[in-house]
Amino acid sequence: MPETSGWNGRTPETDVIDYRAAEQLLAARDPRGAVKLLDEVVAAHPENTAARLLRARAFFAAAQLRSAELEFSLVLEREPDNAFAHFALARTYERQSRPDRAQRHFRLAAALDPKPEFLKAARFDS
Template sequence: MPHSTPETHVIAFRAAEQLLAARDPRGAVKLLDPLIAAHPESTAARLLRARAFFAAAQLRAAELEFTIVLEREPDNAFAHFALARTYQRAARPDQARRHFRLAAALDPQPDYVAAAGFDAAP
């Protein structure tokens, strides 16, 4: 990022959020790449980039980013749920089930509990 400052990083992050909301995940990734290069420790930026990769159907990249987030924040229920959805789309049901269940255990909101399938057979 030329002339990057904390302010320009915040602007890039917010713009990436807007692009993702506007269904332009590739544009969001383009804004987030230099931001993460400058601040690799930013879990929020990595989580947003993971969501953008998922929306762009770049499942391996999404998996990597969600995994990095979970290494830093193992109790992040949303990251577990999103990683499970990534595995589900990649036809990896056993891994998906594990993370759906972790998400539901960490935060028993209805979407997470339903996806965990606790009533279903293992």
């Protein structure tokens, strides 16, 4: 009998397979399918920041902006120096027409990682 990781009989291998499949679904522009797989992974491993970040990206791609905002915020509670999460949260706020909140996170992303894309979005010169 294989060892299980939780109440639903999932194994660690199943969680890894679902995570990888969710990455593929997101790349194939099926964010809702990715969210379905990641819901179970996150339920089994709520502390897993990588799974939460991927689920946040899937929510964003599916235009589920409130859910994306919540997931990106959870990631940032655990990893406040995650430049990508700041940038993605800023894009989420931007799509919600919340420019002041977006600007703050664009600037944090650029300060943490001065990638050209982050610097351009931060608009430090304005």
